[in-house]
Amino acid sequence: MKQVLIILIPVILLGLSLAGGFIGNPLNSGNQSSEIFQLTDSGDSARDVLQIRSLIPGTITQNPTSTPTPGSAPTATPAPTTTSCTGQKVAVDFLLDVSGSMNDGTPKKIQALKTAMVNFASRFRSSDLIGIQIFSSQAAAAVCADIEFGFTNTTTACNILPINTYNSVLYSKKVNKLWANGDTYMQDGFIQAKQAIETAKQQYPSGYTWVLVFLTDGIPNVPENGLLSKEGPDAVQDPRSFTTVNELKNDLNVRIISIGLDLNSLADIGHNYTKPRSEIPAYAQTLLQDVASQPPTSNPTQQNYFLSNTGNDLNGVFDQIANQVCL
Structure with missing residues (x-):
């Protein structure tokens, strides 16, 4: 064996x-x-x-292991892309419509604006530059105090808070004194904002990203052969008829963000429109889109035009803007 x-x-x-x-x-x-x-x-x-x-x-x-098929390669998962705001300094200027229609709504639009502006301030840092200009209607020999303190005569536009490093006490004081009266001299407002930004840029020539937040609930005063019947040589207030907006964007490198507040109510207001009232909200939206900056090619989804259907929606709009501009 x-x-x-x-x-x-x-x-x-x-x-x-x-x-x-x-x-x-x-x-x-x-x-x-x-x-x-x-x-x-x-x-x-x-x-x-x-x-x-x-x-x-x-x-x-x-634990069987196999040799990879020749020519094959593992598929890499791309890393998520994020926008870094580290160290970015921001200059935010507000151009606000305080015409008489801002007294409409429940709550009143002017009060909702005040509340949203105060809440927005929680995002500001002491290093940020903040300013406020307002616009309404024309009056002879008027001064900024007419708007700020509610005098009978109101001026077309006013720099109530010159652009400077953020001061919470002064900012709140100016915002809480806002009141609504008069017509919508929009172009005069852009002239005032341009002057304010030019002055601030001389004091702070570099290191800041500049943003102009423009808010209105209406359309500008235009002559009788336009959209809204108005008399007088100062009636043409559509900013698209002038170069100021383009100078802000191109010469001063300012990003303009437009906010339309309760624009649908324009169809119900009893102005002497020369076009059907149903067309007025769409006209206002187009104007705001034209005024706003175009999204940059590097970030085409970036938004520069917002609609707030009610005053209560403003807080959410301001939050979106704060996130976009690194506040």
Whole structure:
């Protein structure tokens, strides 16, 4: 019997070797309590390796590994893109419509604006530059105090808070004194804003991103052959008829963000419109879109035109703006 076994064992081993065979190689796993044996196909067409790990006496697991297909490569997951606001300094100027229609609505639009402006201030930093200009209607020999303190005669536009580093006490004082009266001398407002920004840029010539937040609930005064019947040489107030807005954008590098407040109510206001009232809200929206800056090519989804259907929506609009301009 022993002679038979002695003869058979070499024959079996020789047969396995001719068929490709296997060679068991112990691998160091770095863990003394387990041991890995690697069984390798030793034939010319060998591609696969079978690793057998002894974890617990009497138990093994298999971990087959395959050579990647030639020419294939792992697909990398792109990292999410984010906008960094670290260290960015911002100059925000407000151009606000305080014409008589801002007294409409429940709550009154002028009161909703005050509330949203005060809430917006929680995003300001002491290093930010903040300013406020307002516009309404024309009156002879009027001064800024007419608007700020509610005198009978109102001026077309006023720089009630010259652009400077943020002062929370002064800002709140000016905002809370806002009141609404008069017509919508929009172009005069842009002239006032341009002058305020030019002055501030002389004091702060570099290091700031400049933003003008323009808010209105109506349309500008235009002559009788336009949209709204008005008399007098100062009636043409559509800013698109002038170069001021483009000078702000192109010469002063100011980003203009437009907010239309309760524009749908324009169809119900009893002005002497020369066009159907149903067309007025769309006209106002187009005007605001034309005035607003175009989104940059680097970020085409960036928004510079907002609609706030009610005064209560203003808080959400201001939050979106704050996030976009790094406040």
